Amino acid sequence: xxxxxRIKLMTRMASYEATxxxxxxxxxxxxxxxxVTLELIKAIICATVAFMVVFGAxxxxxxxxxxxxxxxxxxxxxxxxxxRAYGYFLVTYCVIVYVAFSIKYSMAxxxxxxxxxxxxxxSTMYDNDEISE
Amino acid sequence: xxxxxxxxxxxxxFVGKNDxxxxxxxxxxxxxxxxxxxxxxIGFFTKLASKPVVLIVALAGSFLPINLxxxxxxxxxxxxxxxxxxxxxxxxxxxxxxxxxxxxxxASNDTYAAILTPVSCFMGFPYVLPISMGLVGSPAxxxxxxxxxxxxxxxxxxxxxxxxxxxxxxxxxxxxxRTTIEGIVGNRDMMVLAVAFAATVxxxxxxxxxxxxxxxxxxxxxxxxxxxxxxxxANSVLGxxxxxxxxxxxxxxxxxxxxxxxxxxxxxxYQRVEKVQFExxxxxxxxxxxxxxxxxxxxxxxxxxxxxxxASKPTAASRPMKAVPVKKAPSLEEETVFIEEDNEExxxxxxxxxxxxxxxxxxxxxxxxxxxxxxxxxxxQSERLAKERMNRNQ
Numbered sequence: 436x437x438x439x440x441r442i443k444l445m446t447r448m449a450s451y452e453a454t455x456x457x458x459x460x461x462x463x464x465x466x467x468x469x470x471v472t473l474e475l476i477k478a479i480i481c482a483t484v485a486f487m488v489v490f491g492a493x494x495x496x497x498x499x500x501x502x503x504x505x506x507x508x509x510x511x512x513x514x515x516x517x518x519r520a521y522g523y524f525l526v527t528y529c530v531i532v533y534v535a536f537s538i539k540y541s542m543a544x545x546x547x548x549x550x551x552x553x554x555x556x557x558s559t560m561y562d563n564d565e566i567s568e
Numbered sequence: 569x570x571x572x573x574x575x576x577x578x579x580x581x582f583v584g585k586n587d588x589x590x591x592x593x594x595x596x597x598x599x600x601x602x603x604x605x606x607x608x609x610i611g612f613f614t615k616l617a618s619k620p621v622v623l624i625v626a627l628a629g630s631f632l633p634i635n636l637x638x639x640x641x642x643x644x645x646x647x648x649x650x651x652x653x654x655x656x657x658x659x660x661x662x663x664x665x666x667x668x669x670x671x672x673x674x675a676s677n678d679t680y681a682a683i684l685t686p687v688s689c690f691m692g693f694p695y696v697l698p699i700s701m702g703l704v705g706s707p708a709x710x711x712x713x714x715x716x717x718x719x720x721x722x723x724x725x726x727x728x729x730x731x732x733x734x735x736x737x738x739x740x741x742x743x744x745x746r747t748t749i750e751g752i753v754g755n756r757d758m759m760v761l762a763v764a765f766a767a768t769v770x771x772x773x774x775x776x777x778x779x780x781x782x783x784x785x786x787x788x789x790x791x792x793x794x795x796x797x798x799x800x801x802a803n804s805v806l807g808x809x810x811x812x813x814x815x816x817x818x819x820x821x822x823x824x825x826x827x828x829x830x831x832x833x834x835x836x837x838y839q840r841v842e843k844v845q846f847e848x849x850x851x852x853x854x855x856x857x858x859x860x861x862x863x864x865x866x867x868x869x870x871x872x873x874x875x876x877x878x879a880s881k882p883t884a885a886s887r888p889m890k891a892v893p894v895k896k897a898p899s900l901e902e903e904t905v906f907i908e909e910d911n912e913e914x915x916x917x918x919x920x921x922x923x924x925x926x927x928x929x930x931x932x933x934x935x936x937x938x939x940x941x942x943x944x945x946x947x948x949q950s951e952r953l954a955k956e957r958m959n960r961n962q
Contacts, residue, residue, distance in 0.1 A: 481669040488662050496749050498742050528670065535708075 441560050448553050459543035471536050478532040482525050573863045592630040599629030599637055602683055605690040609727040612651040616644060634679045653735045655744040656726060671711055678712040681705060685716025695822040698765040699791040700829055702772025710769045714762040721758035725751045760808035764798030781838045784830045792819045835861040
């Protein structure tokens with residue numbers, strides 16, 4: 436005999452498994468600190484590459500001036516300015532990434548908790564069916 | 569109003585039934601329109617801008633993941649720009665790399681907004697998306713909408729100044745490089761729109777999530793006001809020249825379109841709000857329930873046709889009979905609309921049909937008052953199913 440409630444529950448769970456379930460499972464299989472640290476490392480690499488691209492564009496924008504003045508300018512002060520700009524940019528971006536992925540981890544855990552509760556409910560429904568038979 | 573709700577229910581039912589076909593068609597249309605606009609503005613690579621190629625890429629986009637489609641579109645833009653000038657290609661490539669590395673890496677859910685924003689700007693109604701993304705998106709949509717506006721302005725700048733930026737020599741020209749960067753980074757109108765759009769998305773998002781009545785209506789109105797004030801304010805602060813009059817007309821159109829979006833996505837009946845309180849072992853609950861303005865579509869029962877067994881002869885009693893549809897008066901809690909569907913046959917055994925036609929009470933009734941025809945059919949069917957189950961278990 437078809438149990439409508441059970442079918443509805445199973446359909447919802449199957450839909451979750453096919454869409455967000457896969458992403459949330461891959462997120463939640465790590466510890467929170469591990470997941471956020473991994474994302475921070477990726478963020479540092481991406482931010483460094485992006486900064487190098489922007490810095491290259493900045494140098495090429497004023498290339499003639501730069502080549503003319505390179506022997507006159509204080510290279511250490513110039514490098515210090517670039518390093519400070521890189522530091523501010525990196526810290527700001529890492530803070531944004533930390534907050535974003537912490538929220539993403541919390542949401543993934545919450546959705547998985549709901550999914551596991553539904554699994555328990557489904558198991559109880561099957562147990563009740565066996566008892567009634 | 570009731571007719572609109574019926575139309576909405578029909579549309580939702582049609583889309584729900586045919587979602588497998590509708591989604592690829594919509595993705596094809598989006599990719600086709602976007603590629604068409606790109607080809608018309610910066611179609612310097614004539615073979616790539618031709619209709620068959622655009623059609624093939626758009627067809628591919630209807631089946632591929634949307635993130636891959638946007639990468640293909642970016643590559644097509646770079647291919648067109650390469651025909652114009654290597655310096656422009658490098659500048660735009662640098663912008664794409666920075667955007668992909670810093671943003672789309674962890675905000676890939678907003679890819680549709682990233683394509684729709686420049687498409688809506690190309691088509692002349694740029695003010696729709698900020699309010700729409702505030703209603704259906706997240707705060708991260710601020711950056712997506714701003715990036716979309718920036719992309720539109722970059723393409724517009726390149727298409728307007730194509731002759732000045734064209735280079736034929738193989739070596740890099742610093743002047744063209746500098747002109748391109750100054751034209752993109754120094755575009756005040758782009759900054760005005762990006763700031764105003766981002767502020768609008770944030771304001772609409774915050775207000776529509778408030779637990780107040782008519783939150784979405786208030787959010788749309790606030791979004792419209794933020795757009796107009798934002799454009800005017802950013803014009804004065806950043807020195808842009810965006811026309812506030814055309815902004816006002818565009819915002820009015822955007823409000824109308826977003827009211828339609830609200831009707832389909834979040835239509836609640838605030839006249840029938842219910843407030844309840846209850847408790848369990850852990851918490852005390854204060855619950856405000858707002859019913860949705862929805863209409864349930866139900867099938868009209870069609871002809872009832874008995875299944876004749878091999879041993880029986882057809883009799884007058886076994887002739888098929890037309891069921892009389894019963895209309896239920898709509899109540900406050902539930903409104904039903906009966907619609908004509910394809911004829912659905914209710915298959916009965918001969919004895920069930922005979923009982924139904926002569927309106928005799930079913931045998932399981934055991935001397936109680938006669939029941940309605942529908943109830944009689946249901947009881948007969950459930951009895952038969954129970955007997956079949958018993959026979960199977962034995």
